[in-house]
Amino acid sequence: MTTGSRDVVIVGGGIVACLSGYLLGRRGYKVTILEADSLGSHASGFAFGGLDPLTGIGLPEPLLDFSLWCFVRHRSLARELHEATGIDVGFELRDRLNLAFNNEETKVLKDQIDWMKDVGGFTVEWVNNAEARRLEPQVSGEITGALYQRSPGALEPYRFILAAMRAAERYGVEMLQRRAIGLISDGDRVTGVTLESGTIDAGIVVLAMGPWTGLASEWCGVDIPVTPLKGQILRLRTLHDPLKMAVNYAHSYVATKSDGLIWAGTTEEETGFDDSLNSAARDSIMADFLKMIPGMTDAELLQQTACLRPLSADGLPIVDKVTGWENLYVSTGAGRKGILWSTGMAHALFEMIDEGAVDVIGAEHLKLDRFPEKV
Ligand SMILES: Cc1cc2nc3c(=O)[nH]c(=O)nc-3n(C[C@H](O)[C@H](O)[C@H](O)COP(=O)(O)OP(=O)(O)OC[C@H]3O[C@@H](n4cnc5c(N)ncnc54)[C@H](O)[C@@H]3O)c2cc1C
Numbered sequence: 001m002t003t004g005s006r007d008v009v010i011v012g013g014g015i016v017a018c019l020s021g022y023l024l025g026r027r028g029y030k031v032t033i034l035e036a037d038s039l040g041s042h043a044s045g046f047a048f049g050g051l052d053p054l055t056g057i058g059l060p061e062p063l064l065d066f067s068l069w070c071f072v073r074h075r076s077l078a079r080e081l082h083e084a085t086g087i088d089v090g091f092e093l094r095d096r097l098n099l100a101f102n103n104e105e106t107k108v109l110k111d112q113i114d115w116m117k118d119v120g121g122f123t124v125e126w127v128n129n130a131e132a133r134r135l136e137p138q139v140s141g142e143i144t145g146a147l148y149q150r151s152p153g154a155l156e157p158y159r160f161i162l163a164a165m166r167a168a169e170r171y172g173v174e175m176l177q178r179r180a181i182g183l184i185s186d187g188d189r190v191t192g193v194t195l196e197s198g199t200i201d202a203g204i205v206v207l208a209m210g211p212w213t214g215l216a217s218e219w220c221g222v223d224i225p226v227t228p229l230k231g232q233i234l235r236l237r238t239l240h241d242p243l244k245m246a247v248n249y250a251h252s253y254v255a256t257k258s259d260g261l262i263w264a265g266t267t268e269e270e271t272g273f274d275d276s277l278n279s280a281a282r283d284s285i286m287a288d289f290l291k292m293i294p295g296m297t298d299a300e301l302l303q304q305t306a307c308l309r310p311l312s313a314d315g316l317p318i319v320d321k322v323t324g325w326e327n328l329y330v331s332t333g334a335g336r337k338g339i340l341w342s343t344g345m346a347h348a349l350f351e352m353i354d355e356g357a358v359d360v361i362g363a364e365h366l367k368l369d370r371f372p373e374k375v
Pocket of ligand 1: 011012013014015016034035036037038041042045047048049050051209212230231232266306308310337338339
């Protein structure tokens with residue numbers, strides 16, 4: 001089967017693809033998104049949904065400006081998607097405590113305050129044990145203090161991807177439930193995508209297959225250094241009061257989400273494409289959760305989820321035209337921050353395709369050729 005020709009075919013139907021499809025469709029491009037499974041069935045639908053432009057890999061350098069751009073765009077996009085689809089993505093500003101339990105952890109957090117304080121729009125300060133427990137009475141009495149961030153954000157990832165795809169559909173973007181298995185080309189031009197059964201013609205192809213994008217290296221002969229990094233989350237029910245703010249400790253976090261449940265995460269597991277659940281992850285998340293919020297021993301586990309993050313070789317996203325190709329693009333590799341960075345990645349890709357130049361601040365750090373070519 002050969003479907004009709006499309007201006008742009010995006011391989012992969014995660015949040016990066018859906019938002020990119022929305023922007024391209026709105027500009028009038030005929031866009032098809034190919035999704036092997038179903039909408040939101042991988043990391044984009046099961047992420048925690050924290051939108052914090054101040055902490056994590058790439059921050060403050062080189063991605064502070066890019067992260068702030070992404071954060072600001074989330075505010076306006078949430079309104080835009082709500083108006084277009086009626087879906088509330090749950091965007092909110094949510095304060096956050098990053099806990100320290102000893103002098104070493106205290107120093108690591110305090111060292112960051114100086115540069116964070118200079119970032120406009122965010123109040124960041126150190127609070128001692130008593131102040132932290134006044135802000136969130138359920139945090140552990142064992143802490144030495146906490147870095148208190150006012151106003152990072154959060155949203156509900158599944159509603160976000162649903163809204164992005166619905167909004168895209170209003171502009172004629174279609175999602176086909178098909179797995180791509182290769183590219184069709186003529187010289188340095190891609191002319192289509194090979195599906196498990198059939199082909200689809202395309203003027204432009206975008207590879208946005210999340211952690212599977214690395215597999216497309218073989219399709220295009222260019223190394224796209226992206227691998228899966230598994231992360232698991234627990235959803236728990238407790239009779240205790242909801243948490244007033246998000247609470248973090250090292251790589252773990254906990255918050256009361258809009259479904260009224262406590263969500264606690266996470267893990268970083270290098271297990272290839274295995275996305276199965278395991279009890280070791282459950283136990284380590286529970287241990288960190290109860291270290292942060294020791295009173296919630298009644299918490300009942302309702303759901304455990306596991307998904308694969310797309311991790312690039314340096315942990316930062318890749319949005320670029322693929323080296324040596326006229327009309328093949330890649331957008332992936334956002335690791336632990338793909339919900340936050342999805343706005344900037346989608347706009348950068350859109351501008352690259354539509355205008356040939358990118359205005360999104362900081363997007364110059366997302367180039368594919370920053371990685372040495374593999375021999
Ligand atoms: C536990 C966990 C918690 C997280 N929490 C946060 C958070 O709080 N904040 C944040 O900013 N980020 C968070 N993230 C990261 C974020 O979820 C990811 O970075 C982001 O969702 C990646 O989006 P994507 O569109 O690149 O990839 P994906 O969501 O993986 O989508 C890629 C899609 O491509 C499809 N696909 C693959 N191969 C093919 C093919 N050959 N043909 C057709 N389709 C194909 C897949 O089926 C998949 O649906 C979290 C991730 C995890 C796992």
